[in-house]
Amino acid sequence: MTVAKLIDTSLCIGCKACEVACQEWNDQEFTLGVFNNTYQTQPDLTSNFWNLIKFNEHVDDGVNSWLMAKYQCMHCADAGCLKACPAPGAIVQLPNGIVDFNQDNCIGCGYCITGCPFDVPRLSSVTKKVYKCSLCSDRVAAGMTPACIRTCPTNCLTFGSRTDMVQLATARTAELKEDGFKDAGIYDGPGVGGTNVLYVLKHASEPEKYGLPKDPRIPWAVSLWKGPLKWVANAAFLGTAVGAMLHYLKFGPKETHDDEIH
Amino acid sequence: MTTKSIERFSFAERASHWTSALCFLYAAFTGLALWSPRLFWLSGVFGGGETVRAWHPWGGLFFFLALGVMFRRWARQMQLDEDDQVWLAKSHLYAQHIEAGIPESGRFNAGQKMMFWLQSASAFFLLLSGVVIWFPEFAPRPLRLGAILLHPVCAAVSMGGIMVHFYMSTMAVPGSMGAMVRGTVSAGWARSHHGKWFREMGGR
Ligand code: HEM
Ligand code: SF4
Ligand code: SF4
Numbered sequence: 001m002t003v004a005k006l007i008d009t010s011l012c013i014g015c016k017a018c019e020v021a022c023q024e025w026n027d028q029e030f031t032l033g034v035f036n037n038t039y040q041t042q043p044d045l046t047s048n049f050w051n052l053i054k055f056n057e058h059v060d061d062g063v064n065s066w067l068m069a070k071y072q073c074m075h076c077a078d079a080g081c082l083k084a085c086p087a088p089g090a091i092v093q094l095p096n097g098i099v100d101f102n103q104d105n106c107i108g109c110g111y112c113i114t115g116c117p118f119d120v121p122r123l124s125s126v127t128k129k130v131y132k133c134s135l136c137s138d139r140v141a142a143g144m145t146p147a148c149i150r151t152c153p154t155n156c157l158t159f160g161s162r163t164d165m166v167q168l169a170t171a172r173t174a175e176l177k178e179d180g181f182k183d184a185g186i187y188d189g190p191g192v193g194g195t196n197v198l199y200v201l202k203h204a205s206e207p208e209k210y211g212l213p214k215d216p217r218i219p220w221a222v223s224l225w226k227g228p229l230k231w232v233a234n235a236a237f238l239g240t241a242v243g244a245m246l247h248y249l250k251f252g253p254k255e256t257h258d259d260e261i262h
Numbered sequence: 263m264t265t266k267s268i269e270r271f272s273f274a275e276r277a278s279h280w281t282s283a284l285c286f287l288y289a290a291f292t293g294l295a296l297w298s299p300r301l302f303w304l305s306g307v308f309g310g311g312e313t314v315r316a317w318h319p320w321g322g323l324f325f326f327l328a329l330g331v332m333f334r335r336w337a338r339q340m341q342l343d344e345d346d347q348v349w350l351a352k353s354h355l356y357a358q359h360i361e362a363g364i365p366e367s368g369r370f371n372a373g374q375k376m377m378f379w380l381q382s383a384s385a386f387f388l389l390l391s392g393v394v395i396w397f398p399e400f401a402p403r404p405l406r407l408g409a410i411l412l413h414p415v416c417a418a419v420s421m422g423g424i425m426v427h428f429y430m431s432t433m434a435v436p437g438s439m440g441a442m443v444r445g446t447v448s449a450g451w452a453r454s455h456h457g458k459w460f461r462e463m464g465g466r
Pocket of ligand 1: 290420
């Protein structure tokens with residue numbers, strides 16, 4: 001069964017309880033964040049801060065509001081991080097759809113950072129390994145819900161089978177539309193085969209307003225690098241080796257004419 | 263027959279050549295360990311994935327520096343002249359050991375000159391792209407995307423070139439290994455493969 005997390009951004013009040021729960025459960029040391037004149041805990045994700053509530057400022061008809069967006073790994077079906085990673089076992093995709101990093105196998109090359117369309121993995125300068133949200137794979141394996149879900153006071157976050165979450169998201173979208181949010185919709189990254197973190201957005205046609213990429217896809221450069229480029233190069237290596245062998249068999253070595261020298 | 267031998271490569275030339283060759287092989291094989299998850303076992307040969315990740319860039323950097331020494335010494339001698347243009351146009355004959363119509367070469371033939379420029383250019387771009395991949399946390403995304411394409415492309419081009427270079431020096435042209443190891447060649451070798459250079463060195 002594929003699991004999913006649903007984030008109904010219209011219900012987020014920015015209390016950051018999920019940030020605290022995430023830090024607690026994953027046993028992160030406390031580091032002083034950077035204050036940049038917003039209500040956000042810090043400007044961006046870091047290697048020991050995997051879940052950030054973004055307070056996106058929004059003005060509609062002269063009325064200020066925040067478009068809250070919980071920012072973390074999206075657990076993509078077609079995961080760019082996994083595609084880019086050279087170390088077997090450093091990134092694993094579990095049968096339930098969770099994309100998990102295993103730091104024991106990570107070599108710290110940072111390829112996954114370049115492969116991820118959502119710019120999620122973060123390299124620790126201390127351990128030289130990469131970290132991100134695990135969707136609490138350990139809790140889920142034990143039949144519990146992720147820590148952030150457990151703590152959310154507003155039902156903004158729900159967790160369950162992906163089918164159920166899509167149903168719930170569809171129902172919520174319909175409600176929002178009834179309430180006058182004509183542009184309400186689901187954000188689930190079809191370009192990466194679907195994400196296992198789903199959003200309900202009031203402004204679904206403009207996900208940039210939430211700090212989400214408009215049409216997330218594995219960068220074409222990464223697909224080219226990990227696909228055709230390697231095939232062409234491998235074929236060229238093979239061709240060179242076979243060519244050299246055939247050349248030797250047909251023409252042999254280049255002769256040295258020693259005889260006429262006196 | 264003659265036993266007379268001519269000095270072809272000085273100690274400094276040989277030392278820089280083999281330093282760069284060793285660093286190149288180290289960089290190439292540690293790089294190949296990351297080429298594909300199927301080749302990751304290679305990292306075990308070089309001390310494990312973390313070691314490879316940490317040391318490959320240094321191997322590459324030392325390769326670049328050793329090549330830089332060769333570059334300073336040889337860049338002028340590697341300029342292509344008119345005879346070299348003719349040589350290149352007839353290189354398919356050279357490959358078949360047909361000598362008629364192919365101009366005699368100087369100290370380096372046009373093929374070797376092309377190899378020199380190919381390796382120099384790819385080393386330069388390997389360094390540029392390599393530094394970007396070295397510090398992913400400081401490089402902006404578009405730069406990283408360019409670098410992860412450029413680095414393996416240049417690596418493949420230079421490794422392919424080195425395969426040809428290796429074949430030529432170990433099998434296709436007997437005597438050339440001695441030139442780079444002991445530094446000397448026979449007079450007959452010099453005359454056969456680098457006629458112009460042979461006469462410059464006072465041979466007839
Ligand atoms: C000139 C200086 C060089 C620097 C700074 C450099 C740096 C890097 C870095 C940082 C990586 C990523 C993983 C790692 O750290 O091991 C890498 C990958 C790689 N390097 Fe280099 N490198 C250099 C030269 C070379 C050379 C001479 C070769 C061999 C021809 C080479 C072949 C490769 C290959 C094949 C990869 C894997 C590419 C891939 O994943 O597709 N590099 N290099
Ligand atoms: S969001 Fe990024 S890190 Fe998470 S699964 Fe997708 S590609 Fe990997
Ligand atoms: S940093 Fe670690 S997880 Fe990321 S691509 Fe490299 S080995 Fe894989």
